[in-house]
Amino acid sequence: MDFNSVLQGVLPTFVANASHGSNSSADNGLPDGLLDTLSPLLGMSLQLNPLMRLFMILYNMVGSHLGIDPTYIITMAGFLWAGNKVWDQLYATFYGLARQYFMANIEVSNSDDIYYHLMKWLAAQPKMVDSRSLTAETASKGAWEEEDESELLTARVSPDGSDIFLNFSNQEAKAAPRFTPAMGVHSFWFRGRYFKLHRKQESLFDPSAGFSGMPQYKDKETLVLSCFGRSPEPIKQLLQHAKEQYYLDHQAKTIVRRPAPQAIRRFSHRHSWQQVANRPVRPMKTVVLDDEQKIRILSDMNEYLHPATPRWYANRGIPLRRGYLFHGPPGTGKTSLSFALAGVFGLDIYVISLLDPTLTEEDLLALFTSLPRRCVVLLEDIDSAGLKRTDDPEPSATSSSSSSDEKNSKEQEDVDSKDKDKKSPKKTRHKSKKDWKVSDLARELKRHGNIDSIDKKGISLSGLLNAIDGVASHEGRVLIMTTNKPESLDEALIRPGRVDLQVAFTNATQQQARELFIRMYEPDSSRAPLPSSPPAPLTPFSEPPPTPFSLLSEKDGNLTDVSGATEVGDDDAIPPIRTTTTTHNPDKGLVKKPAPLKLGSTLNSITDEENEKLEDKLHPAELSHIATQFAAKIPPGQFSPAELQGFLLKRKKTPRRALDEVEGWVAGMLVLKASRTRVLAVQ
Numbered sequence: 001m002d003f004n005s006v007l008q009g010v011l012p013t014f015v016a017n018a019s020h021g022s023n024s025s026a027d028n029g030l031p032d033g034l035l036d037t038l039s040p041l042l043g044m045s046l047q048l049n050p051l052m053r054l055f056m057i058l059y060n061m062v063g064s065h066l067g068i069d070p071t072y073i074i075t076m077a078g079f080l081w082a083g084n085k086v087w088d089q090l091y092a093t094f095y096g097l098a099r100q101y102f103m104a105n106i107e108v109s110n111s112d113d114i115y116y117h118l119m120k121w122l123a124a125q126p127k128m129v130d131s132r133s134l135t136a137e138t139a140s141k142g143a144w145e146e147e148d149e150s151e152l153l154t155a156r157v158s159p160d161g162s163d164i165f166l167n168f169s170n171q172e173a174k175a176a177p178r179f180t181p182a183m184g185v186h187s188f189w190f191r192g193r194y195f196k197l198h199r200k201q202e203s204l205f206d207p208s209a210g211f212s213g214m215p216q217y218k219d220k221e222t223l224v225l226s227c228f229g230r231s232p233e234p235i236k237q238l239l240q241h242a243k244e245q246y247y248l249d250h251q252a253k254t255i256v257r258r259p260a261p262q263a264i265r266r267f268s269h270r271h272s273w274q275q276v277a278n279r280p281v282r283p284m285k286t287v288v289l290d291d292e293q294k295i296r297i298l299s300d301m302n303e304y305l306h307p308a309t310p311r312w313y314a315n316r317g318i319p320l321r322r323g324y325l326f327h328g329p330p331g332t333g334k335t336s337l338s339f340a341l342a343g344v345f346g347l348d349i350y351v352i353s354l355l356d357p358t359l360t361e362e363d364l365l366a367l368f369t370s371l372p373r374r375c376v377v378l379l380e381d382i383d384s385a386g387l388k389r390t391d392d393p394e395p396s397a398t399s400s401s402s403s404s405d406e407k408n409s410k411e412q413e414d415v416d417s418k419d420k421d422k423k424s425p426k427k428t429r430h431k432s433k434k435d436w437k438v439s440d441l442a443r444e445l446k447r448h449g450n451i452d453s454i455d456k457k458g459i460s461l462s463g464l465l466n467a468i469d470g471v472a473s474h475e476g477r478v479l480i481m482t483t484n485k486p487e488s489l490d491e492a493l494i495r496p497g498r499v500d501l502q503v504a505f506t507n508a509t510q511q512q513a514r515e516l517f518i519r520m521y522e523p524d525s526s527r528a529p530l531p532s533s534p535p536a537p538l539t540p541f542s543e544p545p546p547t548p549f550s551l552l553s554e555k556d557g558n559l560t561d562v563s564g565a566t567e568v569g570d571d572d573a574i575p576p577i578r579t580t581t582t583t584h585n586p587d588k589g590l591v592k593k594p595a596p597l598k599l600g601s602t603l604n605s606i607t608d609e610e611n612e613k614l615e616d617k618l619h620p621a622e623l624s625h626i627a628t629q630f631a632a633k634i635p636p637g638q639f640s641p642a643e644l645q646g647f648l649l650k651r652k653k654t655p656r657r658a659l660d661e662v663e664g665w666v667a668g669m670l671v672l673k674a675s676r677t678r679v680l681a682v683q
């Protein structure tokens with residue numbers, strides 16, 4: 001192709017110049033043969049591409065104005081580009097060789113917890129955060145994570161301009177994203193050493209069925225840590241450091257795990273459990289229970305968890321398991337004690353509800369076998385699960401004895417309904433579709449739901465027993481089962497070996513009511529103690545530390561209070577919403593009554609100063625006195641600690657008000673309980 005003739009149509013003047021001095025590059029800035037070189041490369045696009053025309057004009061201008069042959073510039077650029085490519089290749093080859101022969105490497109897969117330890121640590125490294133290649137992740141704060149006070153202050157202004165109520169509408173907007181190293185190679189220094197991090201992702205074909213039931217590709221991410229030297233020791237130290245940092249506040253926290261959703265737990269054995277909370281350790285002293293009982297269970301668990309215990313069990317051929325049954329009415333502290341125990345021993349807690357409709361016996365077995373070496377497994381409300389012996393003719397809602405109760409009551413219901421039908425002949429048993437109401441439809445749907453759940457296998461008693469102590473069952477764990485109806489449990493479930501210690505919980509005694517009162521109003525432990533305050537009364541039990549077993553060993557005997565654990569919640573940060581005003585009544589003298597809410601006033605101004613002085617800063621002796629008076633008004637065994645706690649929580653800044661109002665509350669609640677109503681008229 002004749003390039004000049006092509007250009008002639010496009011750029012006549014330029015081509016004229018070029019043609020004029022076709023033998024001299026100095027005349028028009030175009031080197032000899034350049035067009036001939038470019039034309040086969042560019043082909044017809046030259047004719048069509050306006051960019052190319054622009055290029056030719058620029059080429060001409062550069063040549064004529066700078067006096068440099070543009071070909072040199074193009075050649076230099078080509079060399080630089082090629083050099084860069086060669087350098088990349090050489091670097092990759094030499095780095096690969098260096099990695100192989102002069103560097104140590106450790107790979108971490110994202111299916112392992114170490115991956116999360118490392119990522120969290122990397123995200124906190126300033127050097128990494130400043131890296132130019134990052135991945136941003138949404139990071140929401142957990143309920144128990146420390147919040148910046150300034151965030152709280154900005155949260156005080158509500159959109160309507162009033163500043164009484166906290167407003168968190170912008171909390172998500174304020175949450176800073178978490179930045180982690182993006183895919184690719186990064187470098188950083190740690191303890192004076194240079195490390196390389198290669199974050200890579202690959203898609204692997206997974207022949208096992210995925211969520212859709214079909215084999216599929218799944219992404220696998222790997223972190224490769226490298227450092228110079230033939231020993232991987234520095235990397236191991238780095239990983240250890242990252243792990244320690246991850247669990248830095250673990251002593252003061254209890255990790256709560258529950259079974260992962262069915263699809264995920266079947267997908268990966270390693271992810272059978274998922275973390276649902278990381279909450280502050282519940283101090284043992286906050287669980288109001290007979291001290292003797294507390295000490296018995298603490299020393300029993302302590303002995304069981306001792307490192308020498310497995311050998312002792314093995315020598316005697318006893319399976320290494322320990323089971324506890326906590327039984328008692330609702331709201332008496334069974335779950336609370338389980339969490340407090342997990343906190344004392346620094347164990348994670350694994351909670352299983354047998355009522356989970358997706359839980360099968362195979363799942364249960366898999367869940368038990370994937371437990372860590374030491375942990376607390378909490379099986380809640382085992383009486384309400386659909387436990388039945390596999391040879392039971394019919395599925396029942398509860399275990400054997402309770403099922404007969406239910407059956408009786410069901411029969412009674414049937415009889416009643418038959419009687420009713422007889423008494424009201426107008427009411428026909430089978431309604432025509434025309435007579436159907438929404439409630440009938442709901443009942444029908446519910447019935448279908450029940451049919452489905454009957455179709456589902458559920459957990460049989462033998463399935464549960466197999467998971468608890470079958471051959472494949474995990475040894476070393478602490479199993480806590482809770483129930484409101486111990487009498488309804490199958491004997492096999494609670495025989496020694498499965499349940500080694502039973503702990504009975506009861507409704508509150510007066511002593512417990514007093515303790516609850518003191519716990520509610522005593523100064524927060526994060527505050528400086530009141531001057532000259534005598535030791536807190538009625539708490540002979542001091543809680544053990546949340547860490548080593550040795551501090552709790554029987555030899556030591558003395559369970560000293562060195563918990564240092566974070567108290568749950570700091571109520572003092574939240575001012576009361578309602579103030580009280582003191583008025584003079586000719587008949588009753590000085591009367592305190594709640595003042596109407598003053599919209600627009602500041603949070604501080606709605607805090608009743610008088611309350612602050614009189615009630616919030618009660619001297620321990622005075623508090624103890626009021627607590628005794630309060631306890632005297634609580635009939636023993638009538639109210640659960642949860643009920644008393646609920647009453648006190650509504651008056652959490654005003655102990656005197658609680659004392660004044662408790663009589664009325666008790667009377668009202670007793671009437672409510674007698675009438676078996678669920679709607680609270682007194683609160």
Ligand SMILES: Nc1ncnc2c1ncn2[C@@H]1O[C@H](COP(=O)(O)OP(=O)(O)OP(=O)(O)O)[C@@H](O)[C@H]1O
Nearest residue numbers: 286287288329330331332333334335336641642645
């Ligand atoms: N003995 C107790 N000491 C301190 N607080 C208690 C006690 N019992 C109950 N509470 C309080 O009552 C609430 C409910 O307690 P918890 O969940 O431990 O009761 P539970 O016996 O497990 O109830 P359920 O049988 O309904 O599961 C918690 O907030 C807890 O703080």
